[in-house]
Amino acid sequence: MSVFKRIGIISLGEAGNLGDDLILLSVIDSLRRYSGLxxxxxxxxGAWLDxxxxxxxxxxxxxxxxxxxLSETASPGAxxxxxxxxxxxxxxxxxxxxxxxxxxxxxxxMRYIPRGVPVLAVGLGLGPLSSRWIxxxxxxxxxxxxxxxxxxxxxxxxxxxxxxxxxxxDCVSGDLVGxxxxxxxxxxxxxxxVRAWPGLSPRAVxxxxxxxxxxxxxxxxxAFVLEARSGSGPDVGFTSEVLRxxxxxxxxxxxxxxxVPGFVSAMSGCRAAVSMKLHSSAVFGFFGIPVYPIxxxxxxxxxxxxxxxGLEIVKQSLAPQLPADDAQPTEEVILQWLQSADLAPxxxxxxxxxxxxxxxxxxxxxxxxxxxxxxxxLARTLIRPERTYSQQ
Numbered sequence: 001m002s003v004f005k006r007i008g009i010i011s012l013g014e015a016g017n018l019g020d021d022l023i024l025l026s027v028i029d030s031l032r033r034y035s036g037l038x039x040x041x042x043x044x045x046g047a048w049l050d051x052x053x054x055x056x057x058x059x060x061x062x063x064x065x066x067x068x069x070l071s072e073t074a075s076p077g078a079x080x081x082x083x084x085x086x087x088x089x090x091x092x093x094x095x096x097x098x099x100x101x102x103x104x105x106x107x108x109x110m111r112y113i114p115r116g117v118p119v120l121a122v123g124l125g126l127g128p129l130s131s132r133w134i135x136x137x138x139x140x141x142x143x144x145x146x147x148x149x150x151x152x153x154x155x156x157x158x159x160x161x162x163x164x165x166x167x168x169x170d171c172v173s174g175d176l177v178g179x180x181x182x183x184x185x186x187x188x189x190x191x192x193x194v195r196a197w198p199g200l201s202p203r204a205v206x207x208x209x210x211x212x213x214x215x216x217x218x219x220x221x222x223a224f225v226l227e228a229r230s231g232s233g234p235d236v237g238f239t240s241e242v243l244r245x246x247x248x249x250x251x252x253x254x255x256x257x258x259x260v261p262g263f264v265s266a267m268s269g270c271r272a273a274v275s276m277k278l279h280s281s282a283v284f285g286f287f288g289i290p291v292y293p294i295x296x297x298x299x300x301x302x303x304x305x306x307x308x309x310g311l312e313i314v315k316q317s318l319a320p321q322l323p324a325d326d327a328q329p330t331e332e333v334i335l336q337w338l339q340s341a342d343l344a345p346x347x348x349x350x351x352x353x354x355x356x357x358x359x360x361x362x363x364x365x366x367x368x369x370x371x372x373x374x375x376x377x378l379a380r381t382l383i384r385p386e387r388t389y390s391q392q
Contacts, residue, residue, distance in 0.1 A: 004037065005037065006085065006087050007086060007087065009024065009027055009043065009091075010089060011094070012024075014045050014046065015047055018264075019278065019280075022176065022279060023123065026093070026331075028040055028064070029176060030331040033335055040061075042067065044066040044068050045068075050260070054260060057180045076353070087117070087118075091120065091124075092121045092124040093123040093124070093171040094124070095124075095127075095299065096124065097126050098128055099133055107363065113143055113349065115345075118344060119145050120148075120334065122337075123169070124154060126149055126153075127153065127154065134157075137163075138160075141350065142347065145344060145345060146166075146337055147166070150171075151298075168329070169327045169330055173331070174286035177264060181268050183265055184265060187222065187269035187270065188219040188271065189270050190209060190220075191270035191272070191289070192222070192224065193224045193281075194274070194276040194294065195238065196237065197311065199311050200238075200294070200296070206244075209221060209242070209248070216272040220250055221250040222270065223239050224255070224267060224280060225253070225255060228254050228255055270284065270287075272292070273292065275292070275293055276293070276294040291317060291319065295308070304319075305318075305321040
């Protein structure tokens with residue numbers, strides 16, 4: 001059996017998003033049980049977690065080292081080298097492989113996969129992916145030693161690509177979240193967690209939230225913004241707009257990576273919640289709080305066992321579904337994989353050297369155009385190509 005002393009994590013950790021930070025914490029917490037490990041190197045996006053505070057809740061963590069994400073001006077080879085010194089790599093959690101917000105997003109994550117190293121992809125939510133990416137990934141070598149996805153939609157999409165995938169639960173578990181809570185008391189609030197999304201009306205959300213406040217006899221609304229860089233971003237603006245339309249007294253708590261336990265503890269005290277984000281819904285559900293979901297993607301519909309019919313404000317409380325019978329906890333998946341007798345790296349990297357150069361040049365071009373567009377106040381959609389998505 002191989003002994004791995006240094007393990008790398010490729011994820012969206014330390015990017016100012018509670019859900020992605022919880023995924024990173026979950027993977028690192030799972031690795032505490034793996035004997036012989038000396039270091040965990042993780043991709044960091046600059047919004048640093050308070051690891052001392054987290055350790056007080058979760059216990060002593062393995063020695064950690066940050067690997068800062070690279071600029072689009074870096075060479076393709078620099079991305080390959082980021083985790084080249086690791087004995088194994090864990091890739092995933094969340095929706096890394098989608099191209100809704102950037103046409104090259106799958107490449108952005110897969111370019112960090114090093115050569116000749118075993119790679120476990122776990123807890124992935126695949127898609128939406130354009131038909132172009134489905135075809136490109138299907139024509140490329142399978143770049144994971146083992147692949148575990150978190151829902152049926154992702155499993156179907158993996159099959160369409162031609163990847164061999166199994167089911168795992170989402171990386172974020174109720175046990176992990178419960179250990180982060182420092183204090184919990186009824187705060188008399190309806191919790192609100194929404195995100196900016198095309199077609200979603202702030203006024204319509206506010207009208208529904210006011211109804212929920214009345215039906216649960218709450219005193220006010222406490223809005224949680226789970227994704228913000230330095231206290232700002234599209235979700236902060238959209239949430240503020242919803243709050244302006246509310247009749248009920250309200251306040252807003254913006255996620256701060258320096259106090260994960262405090263943010264999660266505040267969520268635990270709500271009487272009911274109107275929730276759009278996948279991990280806000282999961283966290284509210286872990287505490288037994290009635291959740292009125294706003295569905296915006298197949299992954300959020302799947303969380304509640306609902307059919308995906310498009311953007312929908314659900315007018316009844318639902319509980320997040322338990323993982324399917326064939327979905328192993330990610331902690332077990334990670335440990336069993338690391339303890340396998342013979343772990344081999346993928347047959348090849350996901351992109352050839354020529355493809356990497358072309359994709360990196362295109363990524364740099366888009367990055368430059370978007371910088372210009374932001375300075376000129378132009379909409380991002382002006383420089384975003386049309387894409388068609390699988391109906392799986």
